[in-house]
Amino acid sequence: MECSIPSGEVLDLRGVPCPQNVSRLLLKLAGLETGTILEVLLDSGEPYDNVMESLTVEGLKVSQRVEDNPAFKRLRVIAK
C-alpha cells in the first residue's frame, strides 16, 4: 500500500504555456519529499497531454483525477 501525504498545496498551471507548465511542475515536485501529493490544475487538451507524457517519462504517478471538465483538469501527483 502506498503511503502518501497531501502537501496541501495547489499548483495552478492554467494559462502557463507548454513546456513551461511541465518544467514548473517537475521543479515543484523535485522540491517535495517522496510520497507527497501535489494537487495540480492544468488546461485541457495539449497542455494536459504534454504534462501527462512528461510524468510518464519521469516515472511519476497520478494518484487521482479529481476534476475532469472540458476547460481544465485537476489531478493529484505523487512526488518520487
Add this chain to the structure above:
Amino acid sequence: MNIYLDNAATTPQDPRVWSKMHQFHFNEHGYANSSSVHALGIKASSAIEKTRGIVASSVSASPEEVIFVSGGSEANNWVVKSLCLEAKKKKEPFYWITTSTEHSSLFQLIDWVRSEGGDVALCPVNAAGQIELNKLDELFRKQKCHLLSFSHANSETGSLQDLPALTALAKERGILVHVDACQSFLKTEIPFQSWDIDYLVLSAHKIHGPKGIGALVKKNSAPLVPLILGGGQESGLRAGTLNTEGIVGFGEAVSLYQNADKEYLSRLKKKFCMKLAKTFPEAVIQGDLEKSVSSIINFRMPHSSGKKLMQLLSRKRVFVSTGSACDSGQKTPSRTLTAMGLSAEEALSSLRVSFSRMNTESELDIFFESLLQAVREEKSGV
C-alpha cells in the same frame, strides 16, 4: 598585468559561470528551444524556471514576478515607456518623477516622455547624492504622479537611496515605484515584496554573469504593456526565443555570490579609503561612505583632470573610469556630481574606482603607485 577597477561598468565573467553555460549547452544538450515540447525543450525550459526561482529568491520575490530581459537599459525603458503610453491611451497626463543623477537609460527617457506629452520632474539630491524626502513630497503634491523611478545605488558614486522610506512615501499616494538595482543587486539586501517595490531592475553582468541578460522583477498587480508580441514567452510580455545559456549563467552568477563577497568588498573599500587619505591627503571622496554601496568609490583629485589621469592609468594597464560607462564618451562634467553640488571643475577632476571580489588588496597597492606616477606625469605635461 591588468588591474581592472571598472567593475561598475561591467565585471569579468566568473570562469565557473562560463563553464556552467558551456557544459549546459554542449554536455547537457541544453541548446534546444525552451518552447519546444520534446524532452530537450523541457530540459531548457526547466533550466530557465530553476533560474527564475534563484533570481526570485535572491530578492525575496516570487518566481512568477521575474521576467527575463536583455539587461538594465531594456528594463528601464520598458517600464517608463509602457506606463507613459498607457496613460496616453487613457488620455491622462503622464507625470513621472526621477532624479538628475540617473543612468542614461532613464535620463534619456526624459525627452522621450515629454515628446509623448508627458510631464517630468527631477527630484533634487543632497550632497551625498540622496533624494530628500521633503523635496520629493513637494513634487508629489504638485499633480497626480504615475511613477517614481530611481537607482538604488548610483552607478557613478555608489550612493544608496533610502529605498524603504522612498517607497513608503510613494505608496501613501498610490504611486508606482520603479527601482534600478543593477549596482546594488546582491551587494545589499533588497526585499522586493516587503519593501513594496513595483518594478525592480537587475543585471547579470554586474555580478560576474554574462552580458545581455537581466531581469525585470514586477509585482503581479503592476501594469506593463507587452514589449514584443509573438510566441507568448515571458507570460506574453516579451516574446522571442529565450536566451537559455545566458539565463543559466545568470542563475550561476547569483548562486555563486556569497555573503563573504560583501564583507570582502567592504574591506577593500576601507583599505582603499585609508590609502587614498595617506597617499593623497588633498583627495576628496564624493558622497557619504556610510550610505553607499561597498563596490564603488568616487573621488576628486584637485587641480588634476580625471580624464587625463584615467588615460595615463590606462597606459599602465590600470583601468578606472571617470563616470558611468554609457556617459564616458562625453566631455561635459558629470551631471550626477554637479547635481550633488560639485562645480564643473571639481566634477572634471573626479575618478570612479569600482571593485569586485576578483580584485586583490595588492592590486590596490599597484593602483596607488600608478596613480602617484600618473599625477607626476600629468603635472610634467606627459
